[in-house]
Amino acid sequence: MVPSCYVHIPFCDSICSYCDFVRIQKNEKFFSAWKDTLIKEIQEYKICDLHTLYFGGGTPSLLDVYDFKQIRNCFPSSIDEFTVECNPESLNDEKLKAYEDLGVNRISLGVQSFKDEILQVCNRRHTALQAISVIEKIKKSSIQTFSIDLIFGFPNQTMEDVKNDISMFLSLDIPHLSIYSLQIEENSVFGKKGIKPIDSDLEADMFEYITKTLEAAGYIHYEISSFCKPGHHSRHNLAYWQDQDFYGIGCGASGRLNGIRYDNTSSLKEYCSFGPCPTYISETLEERSMDAIMMALRTRFGLNISSWNARYQLDFKTKYANVLNTYRSYFEYGDDRIYLNDAGLEILNTILVDFMMIE
Ligand code: SF4
Numbered sequence: 607m608v609p610s611c612y613v614h615i616p617f618c619d620s621i622c623s624y625c626d627f628v629r630i631q632k633n634e635k636f637f638s639a640w641k642d643t644l645i646k647e648i649q650e651y652k653i654c655d656l657h658t659l660y661f662g663g664g665t666p667s668l669l670d671v672y673d674f675k676q677i678r679n680c681f682p683s684s685i686d687e688f689t690v691e692c693n694p695e696s697l698n699d700e701k702l703k704a705y706e707d708l709g710v711n712r713i714s715l716g717v718q719s720f721k722d723e724i725l726q727v728c729n730r731r732h733t734a735l736q737a738i739s740v741i742e743k744i745k746k747s748s749i750q751t752f753s754i755d756l757i758f759g760f761p762n763q764t765m766e767d768v769k770n771d772i773s774m775f776l777s778l779d780i781p782h783l784s785i786y787s788l789q790i791e792e793n794s795v796f797g798k799k800g801i802k803p804i805d806s807d808l809e810a811d812m813f814e815y816i817t818k819t820l821e822a823a824g825y826i827h828y829e830i831s832s833f834c835k836p837g838h839h840s841r842h843n844l845a846y847w848q849d850q851d852f853y854g855i856g857c858g859a860s861g862r863l864n865g866i867r868y869d870n871t872s873s874l875k876e877y878c879s880f881g882p883c884p885t886y887i888s889e890t891l892e893e894r895s896m897d898a899i900m901m902a903l904r905t906r907f908g909l910n911i912s913s914w915n916a917r918y919q920l921d922f923k924t925k926y927a928n929v930l931n932t933y934r935s936y937f938e939y940g941d942d943r944i945y946l947n948d949a950g951l952e953i954l955n956t957i958l959v960d961f962m963m964i965e
Pocket residue numbers: 617618620621622625626627629663664665693716
């Protein structure tokens with residue numbers, strides 16, 4: 607059984623300055639062809655059992671209730687974790703109520719910053735006050751597991767700004783935070799304008815502040831970019847981090863079936879005319895075994911050594927004895943797992959490069 611499914615909703619109302627995801631300004635011309643193709647693609651998989659379903663984007667909360675319901679009803683009625691990514695300006699009372707009725711039990715809200723000047727620079731369509739008001743509404747709903755996204759490292763952002771964002775996050779008593787440092791992607795508006803990343807020492811100080819403050823407040827830093835209160839981790843993302851297959855459905859989606867990754871077309875025109883047109887990514891067993899290590903070590907759940915040995919017909923501790931020895935003070939073991947401690951997560955990339963050097 608494939609336990610998880612990601613559905614990509616590629617439409618956005620406007621394009622954020624830092625974004626290079628597969629997203630298209632909502633386009634009435636293509637919308638109904640897109641929806642028909644999406645529904646057909648879902649139905650072809652004949653999914654009868656699913657642990658986690660994730661509607662990401664793009665902006666899934668742009669879908670009106672009728673369209674959302676039609677797409678949702680192509681999946682089994684009972685799903686352990688059903689997440690919908692939302693933006694504050696498009697999540698209204700009617701949609702929130704529909705999500706509750708349709709089994710959504712996790713919302714991921716794109717807040718990005720609680721400072722209006724930063725939101726404007728990023729071309730976000732909501733204000734900080736709007737985001738706070740939506741968060742209060744979610745808290746009053748039956749959807750008790752929800753997350754917000756914040757970004758740090760914006761041009762001209764100060765440490766004080768980051769402190770204010772984290773302080774607002776804590777005062778709102780939100781169960782989960784995904785936090786990312788701003789990446790200036792070549793194809794984003796920031797990239798095209800030649801915006802430069804902030805000083806790397808300041809960025810590292812910001813991340814250290816965020817980590818220490820959230821941990822002191824009782825949040826678990828369970829993945830390099832994710833913090834949660836106990837019991838509120840994302841089960842869907844665990845499928846990615848723990849080397850499991852997942853369906854990727856929709857224009858611009860990526861998935862993995864029978865261990866083979868694929869990317870659906872990101873051209874809306876092609877998707878509407880010819881369907882998902884997946885490109886299969888050819889990876890050797892060696893590359894797949896390395897992907898599994900890289901993903902697992904991002905998390906506090908770590909790598910299950912026996913499962914990895916069995917799947918890749920290798921012996922982890924023998925093959926990587928040198929790396930494990932060099933960084934021995936950064937690793938912890940337990941329950942047949944290996945994972946990085948706090949200090950290890952701070953130098954994750956350095957450690958991963960050394961794993962990759964082993965033939
Ligand atoms: S950040 Fe989200 S809302 Fe903004 S353009 Fe990208 S996908 Fe759309």
